[in-house]
Amino acid sequence: MATATNAPWTIDRYGGIIVDNAHDAFVRAARTPEAFDATLGGWLATWRASGARGVWLKLALDDARLVPVAKERGFEFHHAERTYVMMTTWLPSDEASTIPNNASHQVGVGAFVYDGENEKVLLVQERRGPASGRDLWKMPTGLLEAGEDIPDAAVREVLEETGIETTFDAVVGCRHGHFGLFGKSDLFFCVGLRVKDGASREIKIQETEIERAKWASVDEFLNNPNIEPGSHAHALHERCVRWSVGDYAGIVGKKLPLGFGRSGDVYTYVTTET
Amino acid sequence: MATATNAPWTIDRYGGIIVDNAHDAFVRAARTPEAFDATLGGWLATWRASGARGVWLKLALDDARLVPVAKERGFEFHHAERTYVMMTTWLPSDEASTIPNNASHQVGVGAFVYDGENEKVLLVQERRGPASGRDLWKMPTGLLEAGEDIPDAAVREVLEETGIETTFDAVVGCRHGHFGLFGKSDLFFCVGLRVKDGASREIKIQETEIERAKWASVDEFLNNPNIEPGSHAHALHERCVRWSVGDYAGIVGKKLPLGFGRSGDVYTYVTTET
Structure with missing residues (x-):
């Protein structure tokens, strides 16, 4: 995947330099900001001379x-996680940067949990956040965890927030917004779940996040005074109800082989077969 | 949305502190690392005494x-964009952090461009990156730009890479992988596009990214030696071909009112009406 060198960096297939901050030579150079500054200056001269493009x-x-030190040497921030920050610089002066963007989306799920035995829907009121403090009964929602699939996230959120065990049936629809946290976009997958066979209907709420939860009628769900008819949320709610009675199949999630010579499966979402 | 104070911070609805780094008092405190360290220490004492939770x-x-300075005062990285890094710290010692995660996904599009007049499909070979250097004919692909919708991204990528003008018809399917850049997940929306009425079929490739492009037969597209039958990619390709002849409707993108008292529309993706 990358070309190894004796120095603390590798060259990727895009002509980019990837600095290995665990390499002994990096650790030695990084003992003080002053020493690192001198060393980084030398490395940059080497990279420029070699025709390298982006540096990570x-x-x-x-x-x-x-x-x-890196900022003074021309690096910008690219992304960060709790324990590190990635900085980049683009070396060619005659070519626009092709450094790819940072992750751009949060992905969330909303769970329409239908109890077919009692013809009821599971609703919650949130204790914190934008949906709290305004008597808003809503379906359980949450963000995907790292590496998590949509069906698993929906089942997990419902179990965490209400204690109800469910099984995934279908994605009912998806909303793509551009008003997420930190200026990011968000995709919201509205998912149809059924109560697991033989599971209890007794609600045990997650006290830190949920104010109250209940089993409601389908009419109460569909005629929510906070959800304007014609809005995207109402359109998704209407399809949830149609899904619950078998009038709407939605989008099916299938695990299929990854292909391209790689092992493992990935969820692929398509509409049901005609 | 937030409570203003005379100090360079506000309190959000989750009990968190948001530091305003453009506030005069912040700029004064930030003149030297030493001055900022002393000031930040005082602010942290104030925030702790007030029962604040997370600090941004x-x-x-x-x-x-x-x-x-912030690192020594207990802050971690949260996320970064080119021009800033966001650092956070969680103050309560008796409660787990509820600071939300950073954006978790890249979102990409793959464009199946069908020319109904000539019964041809638009394919490219990439010049750089994972798909380059192995004689792989593929549909044009690319990542969404910040704030961009899926149909717009698909039309833009095709125009940039090949010069062909297209119109969006449907999302054919979606693949959700967990092997994206920087350890992130990625959602890949496979989109069906038609050549715009009256538009030229003449290909003009984007020299920096594309090695070559061509109009291919549907058979060549479907029997791609790089795409194993049974794999997720083959399943999506097969549905692309069925979409092109009207045997598969896919997922419809509609702009619907945002609702919840907010103005504007958002794309909502649902299956076609039954």
Whole structure:
């Protein structure tokens, strides 16, 4: 995938430099900001001479003292996770940067849980956040965890928030908004779940996040005074109800082989077969 | 949305502190790392005494000298964009952090462009990246730009890569993988496009990204030696071909009112009406 060198960096297939911040030579150079500054200056000269394009410099939280050095040497921030910040710089002066963007989306699920035995829908009121404090009965919702699939996230959120065990049936629809946290976009997958065979209907709420929860009638769900008819949410709710009575099949999630010579399966979402 | 104070921070509805790094009092405190360290220590004592929970500290690239100070005061990285890094710390010692995760997904599109007049499909070979250098004919693909909708991204990528003008018809399917850049997940929306009425079929490739492009037969597309039958890609390809001849409706994108008292529309994806 990448070309190894004796120095603390590799060259990727796009002509980019990936600095290995765990390499002995990096650790030695990084002992003080002053030493790192001198070494980084030399590396940059080498990379420029070699015709390299983008440089990826990952700095651990414990190496935060090096962030100002990299900034002064022309690096920008690219993305960060709890324990590191990735900084980049683009070397060619005659070509626009092709450094790919950071992750752009949060992905959330909303769970329409239908109890066919009692013809009831599971609704919650949130204790914190944008939906709290305005008597809003809503379906359980939440964000996907890292590496999590949509069906698993929906089942997990319902179990965490209400204690009800469910099984995934279909994605009813999806809303794509551009008003997420930190200026990001968000995809919201509205999912149809059924109460697991033989599971209890007794609700045990997650006290920190949920104010109250209940089994409601389908009419109460569909005629929610907070959900304007014609809005995207009402359109999704209407399809949830049609799904619950078998009038709407929605989007099926299938695990299919990844292909391209790679092992493993991935969820692929398509409409039901005609 | 948030409570203003005379100090350079506001309190959000989750009990969190949002530091305003453009506030005069912040700029004064941030003149040197030493001055910022003393001031930040005082602020933290105030926040703890007030029962605050999470603290959001946004540091501009030009304030990179403050990153080591924040780290020593217990802040971690949360996310970053080109011009800033967001750092956070969680103050309650008796409660787990509820600071939401950073964006978790890249979202990409793959464009199946069908020319109904000539019964041809538009294919490309990439010049750079994972799909390059292995004689792989593929549909044009690309990542969504910030704030971009799926139909717009598909039409834009095709125009950029090949010069062909198209119109959006339907999402054919979606693949959800967990092997994206920087350890993120990715959603890939496979989209059916038609050549715009009266538009030229003449291909003009984007030299920096595309090695070659051509109009191919549907048979060549479906019997791609790089796409194993049974794999997720083959399943999506098969549905593309069925979409092109009207045997598969796919997932419809509709702009619907946002609702919840907010103005504007959002794309909502549902299956076609039965």
